[in-house]
Amino acid sequence: MADLVRAKEPFRFYTRLNLTELTGLAASNLVQLSDLIKQVPGASIYQHTHRFLQQHLYLSPEPPNDFAYWITTVLGEDELGEKLASIDTIQFSTIHGLREKIAGTIEGYLKDNPRASSKFAHKDEEFHFMKSVSFILPTPYAAYNLREFADILGKVTIDSIYFHIFEARLRLEKGANDFSSWIETSLGNKKLANEIAKLDPYVYTLEDLRKKLIKIVEKGIPR
Amino acid sequence: MAKIEEYVPIVGQSIIDDLRLLAEKLKGKVIQNINSTSVGGGVAEILNRLIPLLRELGVDGRWDLIKGGEQFFGVTKKFHNALHGRPAEISERDFDVFMDTSLKNVEEVNIYGDIVFVHDPQPIVLIKKKAANKWIWRCHVDVSNPDKRVWDFLRGFIVNYDAAVFSAPAFSQHLPIRQFLISPSIDPLSDKNKELPEELIDAVLAKYNVPKDKPIVTQISRFDRLKDPLGVIEAYRQVKKYVDCRLVLAGGTAADDPEGIKVLEEVKEKADKDSDIHILLLPQNDIEVNALQRASDVVVQKSLKEGFGLTVAEALWKAKPVVASNVGGIPLQIKHKYSGLLCHSAEGAAFAIKQILNSPEYAKKLGENGHEHIKSNFLLTRHLRDYMLLFLSLDYQEDVIHL
Known part of the structure; x- marks a missing residue:
């Protein structure tokens, strides 16, 4: 049995807990929606592109963002809803880039379909902008090798996995998820790091993502 | 009353571990809840559950009541209906009744919390006692389409709080203070929700x-x-x-x-x-x-x-x-x-x-x-977590907070 590589610096698991802040801003049609998308804080764009992931842990497939869901179910603009739902969030390394893409998609659609701007949501069904406030806390868990890492992946809260995969990459703009970064730099396992990096985590439920990660990591443990 | 460990089989150990981590960060702060009734209605029901658990986690949560007679509660019922957007005939006299009782409460209620957590409109005027401590107004009412006269009257008090909390996104209002979304919850171990033969x-x-x-x-x-x-x-x-x-x-x-x-x-x-x-x-x-x-x-x-x-x-x-x-x-x-x-x-x-x-x-x-x-x-454990995050958030302005 080959030896497990022991990292000099362990992977320390953090967790992220979310509190939702309300902005008091609401849109009742597409023009207002795209104007507000351009103005609201980044934390608001983050909230509306990631909320579903955390609130519906067991449902899949889920609408990936609140904008797509609202446009489809309330305004009945299925085509635009689909365009927004299929924006590949994993392609964006900053909230700024994601925001531009969402606003640009709505504006492009309005140009081609001017009649869509005259659809208004009922007062009770307006789009309410919220924003995400993240609290990042250390957990007691630390891993020095892949065996420990896989074991802890099975134990930590789903919020911890969420933090290291989604929040670290996009919201903290680290460019990569924390797991891949550690596996590459501290364990020198570029192949395994890449395998995790090329996952599209947005198409999994969080519990399925946990299972998938454990499976990938376990494959990398020498037998 | 259920102990925090009894929730582990329902929500998992890690959720409870998170609660302990947060509670640790709130050590030393007194959280004073204030509302108008200790029985009946959703607010009393939630406080009756949350406060013992907060205390068990080591957070000094307390609960005080304001006083009011039949007339006062008659007016607050009218306010309640008006906030829900139902037409209500509210006279100047009603506002006077509300203020008279409220000012008596301002005199009589002892404020000692580092964080004062005021629930619903009945005790809202207590904000007049604001000092260096933090004040939160918790709105349990659907104010998506409130009667303007009553809302504007209450708004005059709300703007002096540090933050407001609403139960649904559609309830948020244009306010110069921070507003948070916290849904209420149910207790899976309470008599109302536990398994029955x-x-x-x-x-x-x-x-x-x-x-x-x-x-x-x-x-x-x-x-x-x-x-x-x-x-x-x-x-x-x-x-x-x-x-x-x-x-x-x-x-x-x-x-x-x-x-x-x-x-x-x-x-x-x-x-x-x-x-x-x-x-x-x-x-x-x-x-x-x-x-x-x-x-x-x-x-x-x-x-x-x-x-x-x-x-x-x-x-x-x-x-x-x-x-x-x-x-x-x-x-x-x-x-x-x-x-x-x-x-x-x-x-x-x-x-x-x-x-x-x-x-x-x-x-x-x-x-x-x-x-x-x-x-x-929507279980009580999520609610406890959100409230502790809310209390902690009062010390920060950022969107990403490293605790």
């Missing part, structure tokens, strides 16, 4: 003379116009033409709700001695409420307005198919056709009830999905 459920049905010979459609709510019990009877009558069933309308009245008895009389009149309509006045008997929900084939919540509509979460937790109005916090709990059915009218409610009664497999799936959704998002 079949014999006990049967005994409660027998006690209230509700035979099990036909499907049971139930609405559990205070006798309050905003809960639309008359609309439920209309829906039942439409269903009854096609599916023979019984209707149970059960609920109590809160100490601060003088209107309740009047509504109960109207409901009895509308029921017109139909022996399949069971109108039950249950003064604070949680086990019986639990049993009635568990005995039901469909649970209805046909409110015209809702602060949140926790009876929906209670029924979904028991994996019951639910038909409920698309108001207040209800759409947060029910995703239409996935974890229940939403409706906008008595006709819509009747159609949805018929669908459920005629399709047992579909009904079962709705209930199961609903149970999972409540487990992830």
Whole structure:
């Protein structure tokens, strides 16, 4: 049995807990929606592109963002809803880039379909902008090798996995998820790091993502 | 009262570990909750659960009440209706009554909290005692379309708080202070939600003379116009033409709700001695409420307005198919056709009830999905976590906070 590589610096698991802040801003049609998308804080764009992931842990497939869901179910603009739902969030390394893409998609659609701007949501069904406030806390868990890492992946809260995969990459703009970064730099396992990096985590439920990660990591443990 | 460890088998150890981590960060702070009643209604129910758990986690949570007479609560009931957007005749004298009692409370209530957590409009004027401590106003009411006069009056006090908390996104308002979204919750270990033996459920049905010979459609709510019990009877009558069933309308009245008895009389009149309509006045008997929900084939919540509509979460937790109005916090709990059915009218409610009664497999799936959704998002442990995050947030302005 080959030896497990022991990292000099362990992977320390953090967790992220979310509190939702309300902005008091609401849109009742597409023009207002795209104007507000351009103005609201980044934390608001983050909230509306990631909320579903955390609130519906067991449902899949889920609408990936609140904008797509609202446009489809309330305004009945299925085509635009689909365009927004299929924006590949994993392609964006900053909230700024994601925001531009969402606003640009709505504006492009309005140009081609001017009649869509005259659809208004009922007062009770307006789009309410919220924003995400993240609290990042250390957990007691630390891993020095892949065996420990896989074991802890099975134990930590789903919020911890969420933090290291989604929040670290996009919201903290680290460019990569924390797991891949550690596996590459501290364990020198570029192949395994890449395998995790090329996952599209947005198409999994969080519990399925946990299972998938454990499976990938376990494959990398020498037998 | 349940201990925090008793929640581990339901939500998992890691969720409880997170609560302990947060509680550690709040050591040394006194959280003073203030509302107007210790029994009846959702606010008292939640505080009765949350405060002992906060204390067990090591957070110094306390609870004080303001005082008020019949006149004061008569006015606050009018305010409540007006905030829900119902026309209410509110005179200058009513505002005077409200202020007179409020100012007496300002004099008499001892404020000692590092964080003062004021629930609903009744104690709102206490903000006049704000010093160096932090103040939060917790709005449990659906203020998506409030009467402007009452809202503007209250807004004059709200703007002096450090933050406000609402139960649903549609309730947020243009305010110069921070606003947070925190949904209320249910306690899976309370008498109202814990598992019950079949014999006990049967005994409660027998006690209230509700035979099990036909499907049971139930609405559990205070006798309050905003809960639309008359609309439920209309829906039942439409269903009854096609599916023979019984209707149970059960609920109590809160100490601060003088209107309740009047509504109960109207409901009895509308029921017109139909022996399949069971109108039950249950003064604070949680086990019986639990049993009635568990005995039901469909649970209805046909409110015209809702602060949140926790009876929906209670029924979904028991994996019951639910038909409920698309108001207040209800759409947060029910995703239409996935974890229940939403409706906008008595006709819509009747159609949805018929669908459920005629399709047992579909009904079962709705209930199961609903149970999972409540487990992830609307249990007391999530509520405790959000409140602790709220208290911690008062010391930061950033969107990403490293604790």
